[in-house]
Amino acid sequence: MAKELKDLTKRADNYSQWYNDLVVKADLAEQSAVRGCMVIKPYGYAIWEKMQRQLDDMFKATGHVNAYFPLLIPKSFLSREAEHVEGFAKECAVVTHYRLKNAADGSGVVVDPSAKLEEELIIRPTSETIIWNTYKNWIQSYRDLPILCNQWANVFRWEMRTRLFLRTAEFLWQEGHTAHATREEAETEARRMLDVYADFAENFMAVPVVKGVKSANERFAGALDTYTIEAMMQDGKALQSGTSHFLGQNFAKAFDVQFINKNNELEYVWATSWGVSTRLMGALIMTHSDDNGLVLPPKLAPIQVVIIPIYKNAEQLQAIDAKANEIADKLRTMGISVKYDNADNKRPGFKFADYELKGVPVRLVMGGRDLENGTVEVMRRDTLEKETMSVENIEQVVKTLLDEIQANIFQKALKYRQEHTITVDSYDEFKEKIEEGGFILAHWDGTTETEERIKEETKATIRCIPFDGDTTPGVCMVTGKPSARRVLFARSY
């Protein structure tokens, strides 16, 4: 099912088309028959599974447990939190009936009007409401707190313009929902989970991120503060890669979740929620990949090493098989996933292109000459550099190389971001520079009005108010009013 590499659009020609092509040609995902919903194909899902496993381990290491809450939410639950309903009611899938029946004309099935629900149910766009309605029964006293639950689930938002992984109507994600006895503890939790996300992005996805807090305008519907990690894609646009929300007591008040605190007083519970989704697949693809296809970080690659034989006859293949399987077994013992591809219905050249397209980090090629000389050709996917090396101790060489690739693609992405992050002081310059892509650090007066004007005039948004970096006060580039510190602007996905 591998598609020919030559069909892949070049990044320089059309970055957006390159991405769309790559997702499909590398067998990651495809559009389904249902508008806006994708099929995640086995190779794409294998990467997502590795991400899930790692994140899940990190959640558990920070004391969280998994649980599962209903897919459907009573319509009225949405209305309980004023901002939440504004944010989510406009793009939801509504279940109104619970039965189909045969059409009178025999043409198929139709909705059975007698099976209308008393109250409509919506497919969860996010689960704060159903979860806080549940927590009400779990929490009486400070002894029941904190609750540190996470859920792996599908969610649904009726998006009009969709793109595979980046914005789909249905997507897979995890959503953490925690309940705390104090404001301070909840705020610490929200920040801690942002740190977990940043750690995962940088050390597993090899995607450098800027950590910060969202402006009021970009907050999650119902949050007091939304923390975010923002990554830069190769076209200079930002991709919001994970968010963590300090929800204050908003949902506790909406669902009347109170507890007896240590002073024997009744108090509303403090909350956080945090999530990352299959959108991370988009970030992974767009940060590292090139005109030859995917470039995957070794830590998340389903196949870390591929071994390909080049042979003239069956006898030679047999000899290569023996040596290659020996290397493969040793690598597997070291916990490295290896594929030895000696299928005889595809030419080596096709295999080379296909595994490049799929982003396999290290390729070993072994031919007749190599057998004689005790060598193997080693290629690294990130730089496409090839080197013929001794098979002696090749396992250690490969292991080191995988670490090197992981570090190198992170450094490359970091360098790219640094080179495409500039400081701007005038709005004219801002309008000029934003056309070139990249991140712009500029002063802003802190008002939603100015933020929306900038967005309207330049399509750039405030990605975040960074936690780190230059904190010198200044004046807003648009209004000249005081600014506490520079904030991060970019066009975004």
Added chain:
Amino acid sequence: MAKELKDLTKRADNYSQWYNDLVVKADLAEQSAVRGCMVIKPYGYAIWEKMQRQLDDMFKATGHVNAYFPLLIPKSFLSREAEHVEGFAKECAVVTHYRLKNAADGSGVVVDPSAKLEEELIIRPTSETIIWNTYKNWIQSYRDLPILCNQWANVFRWEMRTRLFLRTAEFLWQEGHTAHATREEAETEARRMLDVYADFAENFMAVPVVKGVKSANERFAGALDTYTIEAMMQDGKALQSGTSHFLGQNFAKAFDVQFINKNNELEYVWATSWGVSTRLMGALIMTHSDDNGLVLPPKLAPIQVVIIPIYKNAEQLQAIDAKANEIADKLRTMGISVKYDNADNKRPGFKFADYELKGVPVRLVMGGRDLENGTVEVMRRDTLEKETMSVENIEQVVKTLLDEIQANIFQKALKYRQEHTITVDSYDEFKEKIEEGGFILAHWDGTTETEERIKEETKATIRCIPFDGDTTPGVCMVTGKPSARRVLFARSY
């Protein structure tokens, strides 16, 4: 949040109520605000996760890969396969709109009538239709086959009478969907996956199962053959615990999925599907548990060993802490999950009852006397037997004991099933014996008519035509017509 043990109904008093009580009191699951949908609580989900992980490993070891297909299915897809639509259209959740809007009277949100879908979508009750519609694009030639995909997902069936885990509107499951070039290969796959399920049930859940094929009447809607594993609960009723379907070319024909075979002829693809769900949680609970609470097989217990200190003062606790943590660390090194519960806000007696309720397989208790004597009290949950033993090499003792418990609860369940499986030759005897519960092996003439008469008159159904056991022909206990072999009858969940 642990509930008092004394509230747990006894099995002998009311088996059904005992089950309902236990699921809630052991913090496994609870009803949600949405009719028929459950909340799977962290402790219940932790068991499900262990089941998932093991099954997933077994699927991968047999060459399967995971993928993800859309939650929503166009209504018309259901109608494509004639039996399938009859089986699933009557109990599905129907999405008709994609937006809510604020009510004119400010009372909340209402469905926006202008956002009506052209074609209604249903929440997947099972995914054959959407998956075969997708496979159409993946399959051209025999070289594209087999496809061996599995999906972990939530599905939805609008059940009227629901019970936690056993029958819920939304449930979690895995569904394998495979495509093959030949009938024989597909049949082999369907049988192989039934073997995987039986292996999992017996060797991990410690639940003995009868493997067999369903009668035509009990087949999956759209299958040519449905294979099943049937387990016996402690009330003698059967629980269908997993099914694997040979679908023939039905879905390939419904979605026009043809391939060029090795003889260069166009042919319809052969299919299987197979699934197990959170229903397995019900089987696990009902097979082993007792009037004190859950009894979990060590291989699936989230906590395999709990250590509880009994102390008079802080100084003594400190000494016990040191020794207990030493034991816990050694056990963890051996891959055993251990909880050392030295929380000082609960009495030992409360802890004992609580961990019994939660089914923790092994409990170690250490008091002041034990410290002096170098001993520890070991209790096994399955028999509730206690023994004071030397702490020397206690890790090996515990490891061996966990294996023993795993084997013992399987043997106990097997013995129970054997003692409650009888052979019956007259319908009068059948009607009498079926009231006592248990499995009955009897002759049947192979017709749906007789099967339905038996069901109506006795509430017993044919659970399966077993693969093993007595294959002597005979005559139907109801009609006297020829019978090829005895089949398995029972009342069931």
